[in-house]
Amino acid sequence: MDRAISVKLSPALKASCHTCSLSNLCLPLAVEENQLDQLEDIVEQGRIYDRGDHLFDQDTPFRSCLAVRSGAVKTSIITENGSEQVTGFFLPGELVGLDSLSGERYACTAKALERTSVCKFPIEKLEELTSAMPELQHHMYQLMSREIQGSHQLAMLLSKNSAEERIAALLLSLSSRFQRRRMSGTKFNLPMARSDIANFLGLAVETVSRVFTRFQNQGIIRTQGREVELLDIESLRGVMPDFDRQSPPSPR
Amino acid sequence: MDRAISVKLSPALKASCHTCSLSNLCLPLAVEENQLDQLEDIVEQGRIYDRGDHLFDQDTPFRSCLAVRSGAVKTSIITENGSEQVTGFFLPGELVGLDSLSGERYACTAKALERTSVCKFPIEKLEELTSAMPELQHHMYQLMSREIQGSHQLAMLLSKNSAEERIAALLLSLSSRFQRRRMSGTKFNLPMARSDIANFLGLAVETVSRVFTRFQNQGIIRTQGREVELLDIESLRGVMPDFDRQSPPSPR
DNA sequence: CTACAAGCTTGATATGAATCAATCTGGGTA
DNA sequence: TACCCAGATTGATTCATATCAAGCTTGTAG
Structure with a gap:
């Protein structure tokens, strides 16, 4: 090979x-x-x-x-x-x-x-x-x-949190991981398709889509395809009160 | 101490x-x-x-x-x-x-x-x-x-499977683990309360209770409080077609 | 440049499980 | 023995999200 x-x-x-x-x-x-x-x-x-x-x-x-x-x-x-x-x-x-x-x-x-x-x-x-x-x-x-x-955090997310909370958690996790890599933590490209997000978070693609537009209408994020901008990180944290800032839902 | x-x-x-x-x-x-x-x-x-x-x-x-x-x-x-x-x-x-x-x-x-x-x-x-x-x-x-x-199996269970499937998977996992410990794999005492099962599997206690009685009515299991008897393991596997026989949802 | 397909969004409806509300049961204790 | 209380069951209702069904966008191959 x-x-x-x-x-x-x-x-x-x-x-x-x-x-x-x-x-x-x-x-x-x-x-x-x-x-x-x-x-x-x-x-x-x-x-x-x-x-x-x-x-x-x-x-x-x-x-x-x-x-x-x-x-x-x-x-x-x-x-x-x-x-x-x-x-x-x-x-x-x-x-x-x-x-x-x-x-x-x-x-x-x-x-x-x-x-x-x-x-x-x-x-x-x-x-x-x-x-x-x-x-x-x-x-x-x-x-x-x-x-x-x-994985335990993910299990927790899946069993206890709503669609909005799961997606907020994922966005926050990606944000902090990008930031640690010296990339913007507020504006980045999602490397994965909506269907991957949905599958990972145990949701239907349609639900992911709806939550994205809901967040957008609330002025919390801005999206254009896979491009995401986090406009109001605090609100995003507010959506997800349980989110442990230290432990993203997927491995770092 | x-x-x-x-x-x-x-x-x-x-x-x-x-x-x-x-x-x-x-x-x-x-x-x-x-x-x-x-x-x-x-x-x-x-x-x-x-x-x-x-x-x-x-x-x-x-x-x-x-x-x-x-x-x-x-x-x-x-x-x-x-x-x-x-x-x-x-x-x-x-x-x-x-x-x-x-x-x-x-x-x-x-x-x-x-x-x-x-x-x-x-x-x-x-x-x-x-x-x-x-x-x-x-x-x-x-x-x-x-x-x-x-943990990944658990996440999968939580995001893809119904209440019945989750409970079937847990019972099968416990069964095989008891068996490996030279105890009966078909008749055992659940060490945990219904509420622990519910919490672990991301369900409400009431749902756990209902599934237990449904399984009992179908003749798949028999329960008396924390005592469980698996009467029809094959049906239980049938409930949970995805269950990987090798990897229980919780660590061995 | 066009066209097609894959990915994404939006809307309408269905449904499994949560929630709310009693009631029941059994083991420990006064 | 009888009481008590936590845990378990059962029933009625609600709700979040899946599912079904169209459209819409975008990137890309011809």
């Missing part, structure tokens, strides 16, 4: 965590400068995926966790009868595949929502490295634990 | 993983016989909790993960405005607190549903040990990953 055409090309395939702009969000976060080489040694530069491409498929052999470098990814589970549940959206610096560490096969399918590049961390090598680097192990525990918390 | 009355008593406080009947479900599962001593060295025997006692409270300093020895535990998150979301039920051999590894404080409250005893794994020591024992580290990753998957 990777174009390992010649030995000469292979250095280009290696990612440089040293120079990566995401090093304060991604795994390097937990690694000392002088140990960063060890992390670089195990990272594989993944290919570029176009919108709609699958990064990996549910039930195929589990090889690597992926860190999003650029673009955006959605993960979803598909059941026997074909119904889909979107389980998360991932932005640059976030690690995809933590739910698959328990088996031989991927527990979900990961799909690029836009043109996306990734870094791959082969699981055996990653486990070896975390054994050797307690800090990194600790960080992995943290990431996984946060993903559990995120 | 622990009654460390005299030096003489302290050996009694130490758990013996060697002789524990849950060793094939709990952490010892991942540890070689000859290394079990190292695990025993870090385990603390917890006290006995009565029904309703808190094993730990949300936002208090995070010290240990707890393995249920006997009894049953429910975990829940409580938001500022006081609303509760039950996030899981834990049976003997299951590890409570994995969602709290990411912070200084417990992310949820754990409450004994009946008379319960536990083993405590202090987190610093556990991390040290998993660094030293790749097998154990691997197992921790597995457990956490499964908990993520479980």
Whole structure:
């Protein structure tokens, strides 16, 4: 799959965590400068995926966790009868595949929502490295634990909150995650379709659409297709009084 | 908190993983016989909790993960405005607190549903040990990953399935978990109140009650208070066509 | 430039489960 | 023993959101 055409090309395939702009969000976060080489040694530069491409498929052999470098990814589970549940959206610096560490096969399918590049961390090598680097192990525990918390928040959202509250929570989560990535937290493009939002939040597409227009009429947001502007973040927080500012509904 | 009355008593406080009947479900599962001593060295025997006692409270300093020895535990998150979301039920051999590894404080409250005893794994020591024992580290990753998957299954259940389907899924999950513990998978006592079930599954208590009686009228189950007998497991699976036999909605 | 399809919005109606309101039951206790 | 109270059940009504059914927009391939 990777174009390992010649030995000469292979250095280009290696990612440089040293120079990566995401090093304060991604795994390097937990690694000392002088140990960063060890992390670089195990990272594989993944290919570029176009919108709609699958990064990996549910039930195929589990090889690597992926860190999003650029673009955006959605993960979803598909059941026997074909119904889909979107389980998360991932932005640059976030690690995809933590739910698959328990088996031989991927527990979900990961799909690029836009043109996306990734870094791959082969699981055996990653486990070896975390054994050797307690800090990194600790960080992995943290990431996984946060993903559990995120799922619990999502479950809470799904079982206790109205359509408006769920959508407000999602917008706020995206907002803070974009902001942490030094992008605007008030004006951004939704990487996902309305139907993905609906599926993720357990709503019908029509409901999502209606809530968006309702928010727009109330002057809380402005939307134009996938472009969103949060005009009144406080009102948005007001819609969703329970929203824990620290824990977005999907993993960071 | 622990009654460390005299030096003489302290050996009694130490758990013996060697002789524990849950060793094939709990952490010892991942540890070689000859290394079990190292695990025993870090385990603390917890006290006995009565029904309703808190094993730990949300936002208090995070010290240990707890393995249920006997009894049953429910975990829940409580938001500022006081609303509760039950996030899981834990049976003997299951590890409570994995969602709290990411912070200084417990992310949820754990409450004994009946008379319960536990083993405590202090987190610093556990991390040290998993660094030293790749097998154990691997197992921790597995457990956490499964908990993520479980949460995703729960989210799916909440967003896609009807009240009947959710309850069927819970009963089937409990059934298979009891069975793995060598108890009857067809006749057991629900450790939790109807209101806990309702909260966990995002339903009103009344709805839970109604579904139970409907199932009973259909001859699928028989209930008497908290006692449940699954009379027709196949029908129960039929109610819930999507139910993944391998992954119960709450962590194992 | 046009046309088509996919995605999005809007409106009308149906419905599953919440809510409100009693009543019942059983286990613990005075 | 009888009482009490929390938990559980049952019934009547309401409501938020799904579903069904058109239109509308937009990006893109020809």
